[in-house]
Amino acid sequence: MSEPVAKQNLSAEQWAEAALDAMASSGLEAVSVEPLARRLGVTKGSFYWHFANRDALVRAALELWERHETTDAIALVRDEPDPYERIVKLFKRANTSHRAGRLYLALAAASDDPAVGAVVQRVSAQRLAYLQQSYQALGLNEHDARLWSTFAYATFIGNQQVHRDAPEQFPSGTEFREYFKLMLRTLIPHGLAAVAPIQNAEHPHVVSLHKTVES
Amino acid sequence: MSEPVAKQNLSAEQWAEAALDAMASSGLEAVSVEPLARRLGVTKGSFYWHFANRDALVRAALELWERHETTDAIALVRDEPDPYERIVKLFKRANTSHRAGRLYLALAAASDDPAVGAVVQRVSAQRLAYLQQSYQALGLNEHDARLWSTFAYATFIGNQQVHRDAPEQFPSGTEFREYFKLMLRTLIPHGLAAVAPIQNAEHPHVVSLHKTVES
DNA sequence: TTCAATCAGTACGCCAGCGTATGCTGCAAG
DNA sequence: CTTGCAGCATACGCTGGCGTACTGATTGAA
Structure with missing residues (x-):
């Protein structure tokens, strides 16, 4: 630089x-x-x-990157028992850390290279797994948590991409804060369980808010 | 090939x-x-x-690509008067056309090159504009339509990315269909829109909000 | 048939980036 | 002070891809 x-x-x-x-x-x-x-x-x-x-x-x-990604995620996680806040933090980081975003995109673009591809896959899988786990902690069953976490993760990544590829179009300033809130309340099915912080991913009295989909 | x-x-x-x-x-x-x-x-x-x-x-x-992208979008558009169905079709195409997705990602990854970057930006802007327009046709005001369309577009792109970078984790088959439906009913605020124009993009199902960010 | 345009082949010089071989320098242990 | 080695410099050969100049080959019209 x-x-x-x-x-x-x-x-x-x-x-x-x-x-x-x-x-x-x-x-x-x-x-x-x-x-x-x-x-x-x-x-x-x-x-x-x-x-x-x-x-x-x-x-x-690559090794350095993978280590950073995993330890960073863990560091972000450790102190936050509330799954809702955990997810919010992850959102925040994804939409904030500029360099990390560009790094991910650059590596992902080069994932034809088998060495790169393997690392990207591991990192993605780990992030997704953690997100899913957080959604389960929110009270979703495993299946719904998988869908929602994938959804949320795709939106993370997509935001980075759009932010890079069409910076003019991407919300900034006040509008970004609104945008961010919209994503949060849309992508995190609250009203669920989050009232009482759950420590373990055991599903308490869970009402299925967005009911499981079926054809 | x-x-x-x-x-x-x-x-x-x-x-x-x-x-x-x-x-x-x-x-x-x-x-x-x-x-x-x-x-x-x-x-x-x-x-x-x-x-x-x-x-x-x-x-x-690049010229060819831009032409394809724009004419394709237009072709997809022309026959569909219902804005909801229009958005659904765009979703469908974004999650279906494999080659187009990879092409976009490849070009976006190379948008440091000013020639490439310019085209990518134009295409992105055009897609976003059209999406926003469709959301407005759904009954959202300009501002909300902008937020929702950006949201939806980011999710499009993110899906392509995740599908490429972590294919193992990405839903497929039946699960994908569920995933797709989930995205549709989450990202398209129907129910509220089609009949009576609504100015405030509150999600109808959502009851309470966690106080979100410190904002 | 001729000939000119269109398309493709061949051969060459050039450059950037990789990798190797080897030379130079400073510093710390003996 | 000298020896040894870590850390870097220098110089060279090699390869792949770019671009140029020129030489064929095919084809359709005059």
């Missing part, structure tokens, strides 16, 4: 972080050794000291 | 279509002259007869 800051003695992780930066702003293809070295103010000689080849760098970056 | 079919006398449009195929399956970077020529069973000599350079091919492909 900045100029060739002539840092001394880079570490492998710094290379990986730089690779993630490059991805976030210009996609996986932008993770190329010589340009990256230039941006870091060194030459290839340094790179091939820390990594066997470009692929190794990509792998390291 | 198939093997080097040794066709005779390709046209520029065939090159452009092939370019779109390449994009859909492997991104913009895959639109490279020599590989494309191989896939088409010819050599570069042919290509540079039809196009000045690679950029011209990309531009032609």
